[in-house]
Amino acid sequence: MAAPVKVTVTGAAGQIGYALLFRIASGQLLGADVPVKLSLLEIPQAVKAAEGTAMELDDCAFPLLSGIEITDDPNVAFAGANVALLVGAMPRKAGMERGDLLGANGGIFGPQGKAINDHAADDIRVLVVGNPANTNALIAQQNAPDVPAERFTAMTRLDHNRALSQLAAKLQVPVTEIKNMTIWGNHSATQYPDLFHAEVGGKVAAEQVDPEWLRETFIPTVAKRGAAIIEARGASSAASAANAAIDHVHDWVNGTDWTSAAIPSDGSYGVPEGIISSFPVRSVGGRWEIIQGLEIDAFSRERIDASVAELIEERDAVRELGLI
Numbered sequence: 001m002a003a004p005v006k007v008t009v010t011g012a013a014g015q016i017g018y019a020l021l022f023r024i025a026s027g028q029l030l031g032a033d034v035p036v037k038l039s040l041l042e043i044p045q046a047v048k049a050a051e052g053t054a055m056e057l058d059d060c061a062f063p064l065l066s067g068i069e070i071t072d073d074p075n076v077a078f079a080g081a082n083v084a085l086l087v088g089a090m091p092r093k094a095g096m097e098r099g100d101l102l103g104a105n106g107g108i109f110g111p112q113g114k115a116i117n118d119h120a121a122d123d124i125r126v127l128v129v130g131n132p133a134n135t136n137a138l139i140a141q142q143n144a145p146d147v148p149a150e151r152f153t154a155m156t157r158l159d160h161n162r163a164l165s166q167l168a169a170k171l172q173v174p175v176t177e178i179k180n181m182t183i184w185g186n187h188s189a190t191q192y193p194d195l196f197h198a199e200v201g202g203k204v205a206a207e208q209v210d211p212e213w214l215r216e217t218f219i220p221t222v223a224k225r226g227a228a229i230i231e232a233r234g235a236s237s238a239a240s241a242a243n244a245a246i247d248h249v250h251d252w253v254n255g256t257d258w259t260s261a262a263i264p265s266d267g268s269y270g271v272p273e274g275i276i277s278s279f280p281v282r283s284v285g286g287r288w289e290i291i292q293g294l295e296i297d298a299f300s301r302e303r304i305d306a307s308v309a310e311l312i313e314e315r316d317a318v319r320e321l322g323l324i
């Protein structure tokens with residue numbers, strides 16, 4: 001068997017961690033023939049809970065799981081890591097201003113970026129799940145100057161999957177009938193799920209739905225789905241977030257024709273270079289590429305610009321805080 005791939009998961013004792021680790025260990029992240037070694041990074045108070053999860057992983061006797069390491073030291077967790085899933089983050093607490101939230105997360109993602117820079121394997125790929133995901137990814141990236149910038153990505157795949165499922169339900173088609181869905185911008189309420197390039201049965205999706213449904217129902221339902229899950233479940237999305245993280249890394253490594261991922265902009269579609277924004281992407285040879293040449297009409301332009309403006313504000317705020 002090949003040498004195991006080291007996958008580091010931060011926030012391993014949290015809800016998403018619990019939904020994610022078993023799927024990684026079972027081979028769904030990288031493939032059914034790729035052995036994995038898991039490294040679980042937690043804060044000291046949660047190391048014991050992570051140890052409990054590791055006991056359960058042991059009890060699954062996963063054939064592909066070659067070892068589990070548990071630590072509260074990022075330098076240990078990221079040593080030799082090939083894939084890093086940065087899930088643990090500082091949640092927004094009541095009364096917290098945006099600057100406080102960004103600052104608190106800078107205290108997590110800055111040192112983690114540096115540890116990745118100093119200790120990870122040369123082929124390291126990073127997916128940031130912890131919110132605010134796009135800007136946390138930017139902070140980690142900017143603290144890892146020796147790692148190619150493109151290796152830092154943030155997750156909008158859950159939004160993408162939500163958009164697929166909402167459209168499939170509306171048109172009463174299987175999700176597999178839908179092609180070329182795109183989420184643009186920030187993983188936040190400003191994100192723009194785009195039906196003008198999505199196709200169902202070979203025809204533009206936006207032309208198959210009522211414009212008012214698209215504007216007043218589809219876009220806000222996808223963008224605010226996270227809040228609706230909290231309202232219904234009493235806890236935030238966890239299994240669906242873990243599923244999306246699996247999808248993102250699986251497709252990054254194994255290739256895909258078209259999906260959504262937040263990756264560093266090269267200036268495409270008027271998104272300033274360096275901003276980690278969601279785009280329509282394909283993955284070829286283990287690298288994300290932004291799908292080029294799409295025509296963006298005024299309706300889409302306005303929404304993409306609004307979400308990108310929010311990302312620029314977040315970037316400027318973390319710059320002012322000296323985090324990047």
Ligand code: NAI
Binds near residue numbers: 011046155159236
């Ligand atoms: P959770 O609160 O259940 O777990 C978070 C875990 O992170 C905790 O065990 C905590 O101890 C750990 N942690 C905190 N600081 C850490 C650090 N410095 N190093 C290592 N571990 C640390 O939260 P949950 O539900 O697992 O969500 C995790 C994050 O994912 C949140 O920021 C949430 O907003 C975000 N999220 C993002 C989604 C996306 O689509 N991008 C979707 C759903 C959630």
